[in-house]
Every structure is written in C-alpha cells, then in structure tokens.
Amino acid sequence: MTTQTATAAAALDEAFSLDHLLGQEELRWRDSARRFARERIAPVIEQDFEDKHFRREFVAELGALGFLGMHLKDPGCAGAGAVAYGLVCHELEAADSGWRTFVSVQGSLAMSAISKFGSDEQKAEWLPPMARGERIGCFALTEPQGGSDPAAMTTTARRDGDDWVIEGAKRWIGLAALADVAVVWAATEDGVRGFVVPTGTPGFTATAIDGKLSMRASVQCDIVLDGVRLPASAMLPGARGLSGPFSCLNEARYGIVWGAMGAARSCLEVSIERATSREVFGRPIGATQLIQQKLADMLVEYEKGMLLALHLGRLKEAGRLTPTQISVGKLNSVREALAIAREARTILGGDGITNAFPVMRHMANLESVRTYEGTDEIHTLVLGRALTGLAAF
Structure with a gap:
C-alpha cells in the first residue's frame, strides 16, 4: 500500500468509524485478513488476473490463519462469529473477489454442507484437513x-x-x-x-x-x-430436498454481503487518492464540486452497505437471520459496489481502464458476483414475494 493510498484509507475510516461497533475478537480477525490481503494478495493480483493464475500456495496460508470454515464449530474449525467471518470476507474481496470466492466455496458451501448434513465419519474425514487447507x-x-x-x-x-x-x-x-x-x-x-x-x-x-x-x-x-x-x-444423510443446498447457498450469500463492499471500499480508496493527487486546471480535481459530489455519494452508499452487513451479521449471530433478509443484503451490496466501481472509473479518467488501478478488475469480478448465488433478478423476486405473498418466478 502506498502512502497516498494509506492516507485515503485513513480518511475513509475516520469518516465512517465502524471500529467502535466491533468487538476486540472481531477486530483481530479483520486485521489478520487485512494483513494477508495487503501483503500477500495485493502485490501479485494484477499479474495473476492477467495470467489467469490461481495461487494454490495461498490455500494452506488461509488455512493456517483459520479462515477456512471459520464460522463452523466442528473439530478443526475456528467457531468464529458471523460478523468476524463477514469482516474476513470484506478484507479478502477488497484485494480480489476471487479469493473471497475461494473462502466461500471452501467454507460456506463445501464444508458447510458436510458440517450441516454429513455423518460423523464424513465430518471426521474431510473437515479438519479442509480447515487446514490440505484438501480443497x-x-x-x-x-x-x-x-x-x-x-x-x-x-x-x-x-x-x-x-x-x-x-x-x-x-x-x-x-x-x-x-x-x-x-x-x-x-x-x-x-x-x-x-x-x-x-x-x-x-x-x-x-x-x-x-x-x-x-x-x-x-x-x-x-x-x-x-x-x-x-x-x-450420501449426506441429513439433507433431503432443495432445502439442503439452499441453506448452504445462504451461507455464501451472507459472505457476499460483506465481500462486495470490500471491492467497493478498494475503489473508493483509490478515488480519494486520485482526487487529492491529480491536478487539472491548476488544482487537485478533488477541489471541484463535481468530484466531491461523486465521492460523497460513493461514501454514503458504502456506509449504508456496511451498516446493513453488520445488522445482518448481528441477526445471524442471534439466530434470527432470514433468507429474505440475506436477499436484501446480496442485492444491495453487489448493485451498489458496481455503481461505486463505475463512478470510481470516471474519477480516474483514462488511467482507470488500466491495471495501474484495481477498479476495472473489481468491476469485471463484480459482474460474476452479481450473477452467482442468485442473480439480481432472482433476489428481486424473492423480495417481491415476501412483500406481496405472490410468487412471480
């Protein structure tokens, strides 16, 4: 992270001040994920994206940090809270959606299915080595x-x-x-x-x-x-019907609520950096009203998305989170993250289409996140059904 980016990140943190809503253990998980994302993923991700390269060596490192299946309470798993898991997803996706996706597929889908529905023998065989990153x-x-x-x-x-x-x-x-x-x-x-x-x-x-x-x-x-x-x-003895896979999908969708806002944060940070360092007509572009309006609108949507994620996390920890509420979060976070990424690109000008900045990569990745674990259209219809009692699928 450059000095300018760190300054932009600090300005964003000061404007939001989320930390006082989090516990010390949650902050520990977040800081651990943030270090990994910035020190291990960020230096190589642009080249990896260009080369279509998945760094398998990161898998064991993620396991050693406890991120794989971290919300599960099975032997070998960390048993962390929902908000802690969301914060890890947030930090990993701030580096790249692909790495939050890996943690989601491994922990929220595959491991979650075995944990929820597997036999004791299946759990003992697969979950501990998957948590360590020894098996995918x-x-x-x-x-x-x-x-x-x-x-x-x-x-x-x-x-x-x-x-x-x-x-x-x-x-x-x-x-x-x-x-x-x-x-x-x-x-x-x-x-x-x-x-x-x-x-x-x-x-x-x-x-x-x-x-x-x-x-x-x-x-x-x-x-x-x-x-x-x-x-x-x-056979997984505890799963019968589509309620089994759907319950796992909801675990992954919950992680997306936090993760997509990580991609949005990354785009907002580089926009603040650019606005204060790029000079046109003899002054920083951030000194113009139009740029400040863009940054303010991006900040408001980012804060709203994060507060929604935190609200859903607290509901999940209380055992009260519903699939409809998860649909609200997934629909909002991805939609607003894409809007923030596109606005960020305009602030970066022509340079915004290059890999000197992460914005176009985040934008491209978010198009996939928008589609998997339920498209915008599906989540919209879920909410419409909840409001009217009428299915329009």
Whole structure:
C-alpha cells in the first residue's frame, strides 16, 4: 500500500468509524485478513488476473490463519462469529473477489454442507484437513441449462445394489478442477440428495472454463459425471430436498454481503487518492464540486452497505437471520459496489481502464458476483414475494 493510498484509507475510516461497533475478537480477525490481503494478495493480483493464475500456495496460508470454515464449530474449525467471518470476507474481496470466492466455496458451501448434513465419519474425514487447507472442496449444484432453477435438475443418482451411480453434468463450479472432494447434488427417487464425491472417482471429470473476462485469478469449471459409482456411505444423510443446498447457498450469500463492499471500499480508496493527487486546471480535481459530489455519494452508499452487513451479521449471530433478509443484503451490496466501481472509473479518467488501478478488475469480478448465488433478478423476486405473498418466478 502506498502512502497516498494509506492516507485515503485513513480518511475513509475516520469518516465512517465502524471500529467502535466491533468487538476486540472481531477486530483481530479483520486485521489478520487485512494483513494477508495487503501483503500477500495485493502485490501479485494484477499479474495473476492477467495470467489467469490461481495461487494454490495461498490455500494452506488461509488455512493456517483459520479462515477456512471459520464460522463452523466442528473439530478443526475456528467457531468464529458471523460478523468476524463477514469482516474476513470484506478484507479478502477488497484485494480480489476471487479469493473471497475461494473462502466461500471452501467454507460456506463445501464444508458447510458436510458440517450441516454429513455423518460423523464424513465430518471426521474431510473437515479438519479442509480447515487446514490440505484438501480443497467444491459444491456442484448449478447445471448447464440454467442455474436459477435447481428444481429442474437433470443430474441423477440411482441405486445399483448397495451403491449409488451418478449421471449428469454441472457448470460454473468453483474450484472443481483443483478439488479433492465435491459435494454433488442429484435427483433421486427420494428427492434431491447430496453426495460426498472424491474427485478421483472414475467417471468424475472437471474442466476449467476458459475465455473468462472476469474472476480470472480464480477457477470455475464444467463437471461431467459419467457413471460415477459411490458406496451408500457417500450420501449426506441429513439433507433431503432443495432445502439442503439452499441453506448452504445462504451461507455464501451472507459472505457476499460483506465481500462486495470490500471491492467497493478498494475503489473508493483509490478515488480519494486520485482526487487529492491529480491536478487539472491548476488544482487537485478533488477541489471541484463535481468530484466531491461523486465521492460523497460513493461514501454514503458504502456506509449504508456496511451498516446493513453488520445488522445482518448481528441477526445471524442471534439466530434470527432470514433468507429474505440475506436477499436484501446480496442485492444491495453487489448493485451498489458496481455503481461505486463505475463512478470510481470516471474519477480516474483514462488511467482507470488500466491495471495501474484495481477498479476495472473489481468491476469485471463484480459482474460474476452479481450473477452467482442468485442473480439480481432472482433476489428481486424473492423480495417481491415476501412483500406481496405472490410468487412471480
């Protein structure tokens, strides 16, 4: 971080003053994530984004810091509070959405599914090494023909003697080509069920999706399940129907509420830096009313987003957070983060389209965040249904 960026960050912190709303343990988690994001991710992320490079060596480091599955209370997991987890997501996404996505896929999706619905044997086998970053997991729900309608799932699991045989395909599955284990959701005669699938099982193939203009330092994949044979013990015994995967998705959506505001903060910080250092017509551009209005509007939306995230975190810790409330947070945070990123680009002028600044990278990544874990349209309809009692899907 440059001196100018640090000054901008300090100005933003002083204008907001969130710290007094947080506990000491929450601040410890935040500061740990902030150091990792600034010292390890930030120096290499622009080149990694350009090269489409995922730094697998960071996985064990994230595990050593306790970030993987940190909100779970299983053996090997940190058992941290919801706000602490949100703050970690916030700091990682301030560096890059891909690394918050990794923590979400590993902890909020794959590990959460095993924690919520797995047998004691499944938990003991997978959760401790996943928490340490020794094993990577993925969560295979979305299918090629349409991610917003999981009820139309075509992947099937059928009984064959004492075994299960899975046939089908999944798409946009984070980490699948790197994963040691996949939580695969499939339709059975008894409804949708989840299965713990070691990725070395014959018939399981994961191929990284190329050509992405977003999330380039992350890995998303197509999966083919061609006669994948599993023992009966591979089924997650506690999950039946779509409520199982949906509960995991809500864990990940909650992290996005905080994470997207991290990307917004990064864009706001560089805008403040640029506004005070760039001189045009004999004075800093930040001395003009139009630039100050842009910065003020960005700050207001950022503060509102963070206060909403904190409110949802406290509700989650009290056991009162609802899926509708999560939809409010996800819809607002991503939408406003994108608006802040686009306004930041105008303040940076032509330089804003270069990788000298993180804004275009954040903007591109946020387009993916806007789509996964429920599109804007889906969350809008969730809220409309909650307000009217009428489903418009």
